Amino acid sequence: MTFFALMGALEQGLVYGIMVLGVYLTFRILDFPDLTVDGSLPLGAAVSAVCITQGMHPALSLLAAMAAGFLAGALTGLLNTKLGILHLLASILTMTALYSVNIRIMGGPNVSLLGVDTVLDPLMRTGLPGYYASPLLFAVLAAAVILALIWFLYTEMGQAMLATGDNRQMITSQGVDTHKVIILGVGLSNALVALAGGLIAQNQGAADVNMGVGTIVAGLASVIVGETVFGNRSLPRAVVAAVVGSIIYRVAIALALGLKIGSFSFTPSDLNLITALLVVVALTAPRLKKRFGKC
Numbered sequence: 001m002t003f004f005a006l007m008g009a010l011e012q013g014l015v016y017g018i019m020v021l022g023v024y025l026t027f028r029i030l031d032f033p034d035l036t037v038d039g040s041l042p043l044g045a046a047v048s049a050v051c052i053t054q055g056m057h058p059a060l061s062l063l064a065a066m067a068a069g070f071l072a073g074a075l076t077g078l079l080n081t082k083l084g085i086l087h088l089l090a091s092i093l094t095m096t097a098l099y100s101v102n103i104r105i106m107g108g109p110n111v112s113l114l115g116v117d118t119v120l121d122p123l124m125r126t127g128l129p130g131y132y133a134s135p136l137l138f139a140v141l142a143a144a145v146i147l148a149l150i151w152f153l154y155t156e157m158g159q160a161m162l163a164t165g166d167n168r169q170m171i172t173s174q175g176v177d178t179h180k181v182i183i184l185g186v187g188l189s190n191a192l193v194a195l196a197g198g199l200i201a202q203n204q205g206a207a208d209v210n211m212g213v214g215t216i217v218a219g220l221a222s223v224i225v226g227e228t229v230f231g232n233r234s235l236p237r238a239v240v241a242a243v244v245g246s247i248i249y250r251v252a253i254a255l256a257l258g259l260k261i262g263s264f265s266f267t268p269s270d271l272n273l274i275t276a277l278l279v280v281v282a283l284t285a286p287r288l289k290k291r292f293g294k295c
Contacts, residue, residue: 007131009254013247014138015199016218018145020226022192023219024242029153030185031165035091036076037193037219039098040069041212044194045201046102049111052202058119062198069194070187072098077183102209110208111201118202134203141199142243145192150236152188161185214272221279222246228282252278 019041026034044065051061072094079090103109123133152158163171164181172178193215201207226245232238256266256274266274 013250017243017246019196025189039095040190041197044197045207048198049207065198070191073190074187077186081179
């Protein structure tokens with residue numbers, strides 16, 4: 001792997017790591033399978049891109065993206081808790097609706113950000129090369145989100161989310177309104193995913209309605225890989241493991257795409273196959289380790 005390929009994988013791992021933290025919040029904390037993220041990532045990208053093109057500061061556009069993502073997640077939570085729709089189906093309905101909503105927001109399938117300022121421009125003006133500026137900014141933002149999420153999960157509401165995911169009947173008997181907890185949790189999850197979408201759009205110079213395809217698969221793969229490699233013995237360790245898993249996942253993808261065995265080589269169209277193989281390896285590695293350890 002070349003230096004630039006490694007930096008590109010690190011950059012992607014860090015920015016998508018923010019998305020993975022959102023997936024971790026619903027998948028591990030709330031035990032809520034949520035496919036809304038496939039729609040909320042391009043939603044964040046669309047809102048951020050349109051806000052910037054309308055003259056809003058790039059950093060403020062990210063807050064607008066998070067607000068839109070929160071509303072999308074809260075809608076999924078409302079469909080599940082108030083209307084009694086199965087969580088998986090509720091998220092699919094929201095994701096499907098967001099496809100049309102995103103096109104409405106952008107006025108078309110995509111929006112270009114060429115020639116406008118982004119959050120990366122201040123770093124670029126200091127003379128820092130782009131292949132250093134992006135990973136540096138995304139590392140700082142990912143660290144800030146990690147610290148904020150760990151702090152939140154130790155608050156009363158965060159503990160209520162943990163309890164809701166572990167045993168909903170028990171926490172309900174303690175007088176906690178699990179409906180509010182689920183709505184807030186799914187909303188916060190998609191706010192983080194939308195934040196990642198806004199950052200990706202600003203980094204790539206465009207927002208596209210199809211950029212969220214496969215988001216949930218990549219997010220779950222990163223969570224599982226991170227837990228397998230880094231562990232999840234404590235809450236802070238598990239949160240950090242999600243971002244570590246995102247970086248490992250992106251590096252593994254880059255390595256696989258550059259792999260050549262004779263005349264055979266992977267192409268970008270094989271991305272889903274590579275992801276499936278990575279998840280299988282991550283899920284079976286602990287069992288294989290125990291089995292061979294006993295031999």
